[in-house]
Amino acid sequence: MPRQIRILIVDDEESFVRSLSFALRTEGMDVTGVHSGEDAFLQVRENKFDIILLDLRLPGADGMEVLDSIRKLDIDVPVIMISAHGDTRAAVKAVKLGAADYLSKPFELDELIHTINTTLDQNRTALELDYHRKRNVPTNGLIGECAPMRELRTTIDRVAQSSASRILLQGESGTGKALVARAIHGESPRASNAFIEVNCAALPEQLIESELFGAEKGSYTGAHQKRTGLVRLADGGSLFLDEIGELPLALQAKFLHFLENGDYRPVGSEHSASADVRVIAATNRDLAEEVRLGNFREDLFYRLNVITIDIPALRHRGEDIIKLVDHFADHQAKAEGCHPIHFDDATLDLLRHHRWRGNVRELKNLIERLTILYPSKQISPDLLPAEFHVTDDNPDDRHGGVSDGNAQLQDRMDNTERHLVQDALDQADGHKGRAAEILGISRHALKRRLQRLGLQ
Known part of the structure; x- marks a missing residue:
């Protein structure tokens, strides 16, 4: 359950504070109300608030003085100034002193809530950016200063700005290949266009072609309307194909044709289409070995293997x-x-x-x-x-070696996966297509697991 937003209202009109507190509490907010600058100053020193609604005209210390005092305390809480006087010059001065926004009475509750939410979102973003700057955490999420990570960042910068349109990311499962793909897209001239991510292992084998290239209405059973392919959605941007090794052999030839010249044909269409897409493929498999075993096309491997980026394992x-x-x-x-x-x-x-x-x-x-x-x-x-x-x-x-304990852990993991796959096959009465749907993977991915787990 999300934490309540804590708000301090500072206004000398007791009835206004009472009614506004009631309205904001009905919106699920935690509200404290005071009627003077001195009381506001004490509350801010003793309690933590997410936002302050501060009246410009107050008895004793006015709103400007309270705002200035809060800033001098170095308390990072956004302040929205409120006034019944509509004084534009006072509004400008308040913003210069650090106010996040300014509202003139009377205002609608919806307007206030929108201003509160917008102010909190902006403040949260500013705090996160400041946090990253102080901790030297890059905004692309690639954390680390070891030599392999420094080399990886340099490679990403160089590749992102290059004309390379076919990139292969290699690394063990969980190393952050999707993060690297997003970094390449985000630092490239294509950053303002779409970044489309596809997990080849998660798509059903019979639908993956239509997902990638689109399909005409009625082109296959269940195609009740025209489907726009992900390749078209990525036009001008980047298409990230995770687990490219799981792409069915039958589709690999068509995908190779697309990689060669950007042309493709939607399922059921008589006309070709084209798209300008940077393709970033990723795998945790040894594709050269997959080629040797006949699971991956050699020509597709060499087409993808022009620019290869290796992502270091955490150990x-x-x-x-x-x-x-x-x-x-x-x-x-x-x-x-x-x-x-x-x-x-x-x-x-x-x-x-x-x-x-x-x-x-x-x-x-x-x-x-x-x-x-x-x-x-x-x-x-x-x-x-x-x-x-x-x-x-x-x-x-x-020392990170493959110990007996780790080998036993891997055996337990394999046994668990073997039981899950066998249970799915039992539920599907041995039908591999239905078993793949139960497991949430493609039929091709299931066949690979059956081979690896010795369930043939």
Whole structure:
């Protein structure tokens, strides 16, 4: 449940404060009302407010003096000035002194609520930008100062500004390939146009062509209206194809044709279309090996493999792990409305040397879990999940090697996945298409899992 907005109303008209407090409380806000500048100053010093509604004309210290005093206290709370006098010069002066906005009485409640929400959104954005500047956290979300991350940023800058229209991102699952794709788009001349993201493993095999290239009405069963393809939506921008290795072989030839010249044909159409799209593909598989096994077209692989960016695994990023721990702890604390969790030295050491098979995604999920279970607390080793505990029998764990413990964990994960897939097949009476729908993956992705898990 979202936290209540805390508002301080400062106005010498008691009836106005009373009626406005009642109206704002009915909107779910927590309201405090005072009638003088001196009382306002005391409230601000003793309590934390999200926003202040401050009358310009007050007995004793007027609104301008109160505003100036609040700013001198270095209390970062937005102030909306209120006056019945409609004094434009006073409004300009108030904004120069740091007021966020200005309203003249009488005003509608809807107008006030809109101004409050807009002011809070602007203030939240400003605080986040200031936070990133102070912590040297880039706004594209790529956190870390290790050598591989510095090299990655340099590569992103160079590629984003280049004419390269076919880019392949390689890295383990959870390393942040989607984040890198967005950074390339956001720093490119295409940034003002669309960024379209497609997970090739999540789309049903029989629909993936129409999703990508579009379809005419009646071109297949269930096509009750014309479908606009994602390629067209990305025209002028970027198309991010995650898990490109899961693209069905039958579609790979058509996609190769599109990559060659930008031409494609919607399903059921007699006419070709074209789109100017930067294609960013991503995979956690060894595509060269997939080519050798016959699962991926060789010509498509070489067409994609012109500009390749390798994204480092988390276990190779050294102290970046601790930077990410702090970042996710702060972020999750805001979401839960609590103080960030923090870690003792022994726990930090375990985090530094964990293998992180799930990479940044695994770390983010861990911090979310710990924040929910132990809000605001110091995290000691005993509060970490079992796989983080290192024993003398498994010294390779501490150094990120593939230990017996980690191998056993992988076996358990494979067994769990095997049971899930087998349950889906049982529910579908062995029908692979229906089993894939139950699992929320494509038929092609299911076939790959069946091979890997030995369920053929």
